[in-house]
Structure formats: C-alpha cells, structure tokens
Amino acid sequence: MRFSTNFKPYVLLLVVGIFLLLGYVYFNFFSERLNRDIPVDEDVKSSSPSKPMVRSRVWNMVSPEKLLYKQPSVLVGRTDVVTVTPWLASIIWEGTFDPVLVDNIYKPMNLTIATTVFAVGKYVSFLRDFLETAEMHFMVGFNVRYYVFTDRPQDVPSVNLTQGRHLSVIQVPGSNRWQEISARRMEIIQTTIESQIRREADYIFCLDVDSKFHARWGAESLGRLVAVIHPGYYDQTRANFPYERRPASMAYIPMDEGDYYYGGAMIGGFVEDVYTLTTVCRNRFAVDAGNSIEAAWQEESHLNRYLLYNKPSKVLSPEYLWQDFKAKTKEVKVIRFSGVIKNYAEVRPNV
Numbered sequence: 001m002r003f004s005t006n007f008k009p010y011v012l013l014l015v016v017g018i019f020l021l022l023g024y025v026y027f028n029f030f031s032e033r034l035n036r037d038i039p040v041d042e043d044v045k046s047s048s049p050s051k052p053m054v055r056s057r058v059w060n061m062v063s064p065e066k067l068l069y070k071q072p073s074v075l076v077g078r079t080d081v082v083t084v085t086p087w088l089a090s091i092i093w094e095g096t097f098d099p100v101l102v103d104n105i106y107k108p109m110n111l112t113i114a115t116t117v118f119a120v121g122k123y124v125s126f127l128r129d130f131l132e133t134a135e136m137h138f139m140v141g142f143n144v145r146y147y148v149f150t151d152r153p154q155d156v157p158s159v160n161l162t163q164g165r166h167l168s169v170i171q172v173p174g175s176n177r178w179q180e181i182s183a184r185r186m187e188i189i190q191t192t193i194e195s196q197i198r199r200e201a202d203y204i205f206c207l208d209v210d211s212k213f214h215a216r217w218g219a220e221s222l223g224r225l226v227a228v229i230h231p232g233y234y235d236q237t238r239a240n241f242p243y244e245r246r247p248a249s250m251a252y253i254p255m256d257e258g259d260y261y262y263g264g265a266m267i268g269g270f271v272e273d274v275y276t277l278t279t280v281c282r283n284r285f286a287v288d289a290g291n292s293i294e295a296a297w298q299e300e301s302h303l304n305r306y307l308l309y310n311k312p313s314k315v316l317s318p319e320y321l322w323q324d325f326k327a328k329t330k331e332v333k334v335i336r337f338s339g340v341i342k343n344y345a346e347v348r349p350n351v
C-alpha cells in the first residue's frame, strides 16, 4: 500500500518527462527543417548583417478609436493607373491612401526616419532648397535625422529645423569624377548605417540633393524595402529600359526580364533592408570595377538588378520622383518630389 502511493507520482513524473523530451526533439527537428526550406537570395545570405536587427520591426496598424474619415470603397477607386504590383506590393498614387488615417496610424509609433543626402563639390548649392522644402513636406510630424555627406562642411547652410528634426554633417572626400561620387554613395551609406544610423533610426530614405519637395511625402511611403518608379520610363516597355545589358556586368538584366525601371534618386525602407541592398550593390560595383566595367547608369543599374530579384515591398509612383523639365502627365495628380533642372557642365566636376 505504502509502496504504491509513493510509486505513482514517480511514474507520472517520468511519463511527463519523457513526453517533454520527445516534444523538444520533435520541435527542434522540424524547426530546423523549416529554416532549411526557406529560400534565401544568395546575395542577401552572403551579406546579412552580423549584428542583430536593432530597431527596424513591424508594428501593428493601430488606428485610434472614433477617428472620422471617408469610408473606403471596395468598388470605386483609381482605374487610370495600376496600384498593385504582380507580387502584391502597393504602388502609391494620390487617391489610394487617406493621409489623415495614415498619419494617425504611424505617428504614435514614434518612428525616426533617417534621410541621407550627398552634397559633394558644387552640389552643396542644392542643399538649402532641398532641406527647406523637406521641412515643409517630408515626413512632417515625424522624427527626422538628416545625414549630409559633403567635402565642404563649411558650406552647409543653416536651415531652421522644426522640433524632432536633427541634422548631422559627415565629411567625405571629393572627386574629379561624378560617376565615382555617385557610385561611392552605396558604400558610404552602408558604412554609416553600420557606424550610427542602425542605432539612431527605424527607416531610411536615401535621396538625391538636386531636388525639391513640392507636396506631402509622408508615412504612406514607409515599408520594408521601398523603390520609386523612374518618371522617364513608366509608360515604356521593358525593352526600352536603360538596364545594363552586357552579361559581363554584375548589373546585367536580360532583355526579356524586368518589372519597372526604378529611379536611383531614392532608395528607402527598414534600415537593415537598405543596409543589405547597399552592401550587395557596393560589392557588385567593386567586382565590375575589377573587371574594368562600369554599369550603364552606375549605381542605378545595380539597384535595378537588385530590385528585380529582391522585390520591393512598396513601390512609389512617379509622383515621388519627377523631373522639373518634364511636363506633368494626366495620371500624375500631384508632384511630391522633383529633380531640378541643372546645368551639368556647371555643377559636375566632369561631363
């Protein structure tokens, strides 16, 4: 009697123990299999950051109660433009989002947006307009950290920044070739993400300085990996895209491939995703250089190749990258950001 009452709990414990052990072994085996089965792009695999993700993460889309906004329709919307890619990423056009709703969802997240801009050589002269118009239209109400890369720190204008916005100047070498300045952007963005941006921001946008903001560029543009459709080619067939077409280049895209032609004047997304993109593009650029090849449109060509196989999670319409010399077309209801007309011979170190 005494034996059996003492014995029962031991048996029970033993049985539970065996089950736990089996469960542990089973779970380990399957989770390892699951991990193995997830395909990872070779480039991304080889360049994944060694440090863990620090800030970038996915937030829930929480909308405040009692917020009044227009009822979204299931049947009526823009029909003159395509608003989703074949891999189901949104293409952001005016009329596809409610700015009040978007702001109310994203502002409580207290995000910090890094914005890198290069102003090397005479391009410092574009900084004032860029910064002043960004203060009026770019991510208004968010924490923004501008990182200005220049070889002329003394020529960086002092611009009044609104609350929550911050600017740091980072000195970089000048160059006699604009192609080199443009190409080195990827490398410098990569190393600055490593040394500081990774700790200081959630999202990043890398923008051309020879541009101005004209209308809202807000949280509707946020995503894991964000690209913009180049205004010069959005109505063209892929055969007309100025991709790099020489197979010897690491930026090569065959004639029968390609989604859109993306503009090199804007790269955006989670800091870690842009870090991977810049790492891959920089490495490919170096391989090309080693083979004495410079891709047709330098880093824009490498960007296009990267985005063809690493699809952006959000695509910005040409509203987010226009060119001042180009007349507005009927589908573009609002120009948000546009490249200014510049005299190449005057601003570039070489032509």
Ligand code: UDP
Binding pocket: 117, 118, 119, 120, 121, 122, 123, 178, 181, 182, 207, 208, 209, 210, 265, 339, 347, 348, 349
């Ligand atoms: N850039 C620069 N100094 C130069 C050339 C280029 O700072 O001498 C930077 C600048 O941020 C510029 C970007 O590289 O916006 C891309 O070059 P650019 O605007 O001349 O190219 P485009 O838009 O004309 O293709």
Ligand code: MN
Binding pocket: 208, 209, 210, 265, 339
């Ligand atoms: Mn430009």
